[in-house]
Amino acid sequence: MIEIFFQIQAWLAVAIGLVLIGFGLAKRKPSLISLGAIAVVELGLLVQLISSITMVVGGARAKGDTIEFFAYILVALIVPLGAAFWALIERTRWSVYVLAVGSLTVAIMLARMHQIWFG
């Protein structure tokens, strides 16, 4: 895990979550913008996964449990996918809140991953 990338990614996930709550309050239905936003969160996680694998292959280890760290990334990767899938099936404004919950969940999981990696 790279500190600066973690900071950008975690705060971006928080910001996207808050914007999506705003979209929900504005009673907007899931759109290309809200689905694109959750896709950005997912993409960030993929970059995190690949960069962390590269670091571990290069000999780096988490201060905590490296396996737990990767378990978190893998579960976190499911969250935006599940939320987006939900939003595609059910195109109501409530799905926008589901996307928001998904983005904020990823932010919390990233904070926990940071704890595991940096101790």
Added chain:
Amino acid sequence: MATSKRSLGIGRLLIAAYAVLALAATGRAGYELAAKFNEAPLPYSLSIFSALVYIVATIALARSTGAWRKVAYVAVIIELTGVLLIGAASVIWPEAFTYNGKLVKTVWSFFGIAYGFVPVALPVLGLIWLGKSKKN
């Protein structure tokens, strides 16, 4: 009609929150079971149990009709009982969760403090929603 649609919508959000908690608890329990179950069997068994209850509650709330309604009620009540009992036990009787001088936590320890108290809030919201949606 507008109110029934609205409560349905909020119900969707509740189900989403349950799904997240089910995923979190399952991920945690799976990792504990695979990596270190023998270190602390009681707390890790509780993790597995809570994960199963959250999965059942999520599915039952999503279906929410007929027999699933009853399943949802039972799951939510087990959850509330679990988080209150284990939450209280972790405060009053921490020795029961101490292994090799280290306090091992569960999803329900200290009323779910590690999960922002979501584990104690969700079953209460679940019961309220089950009660309200009955009228529609």
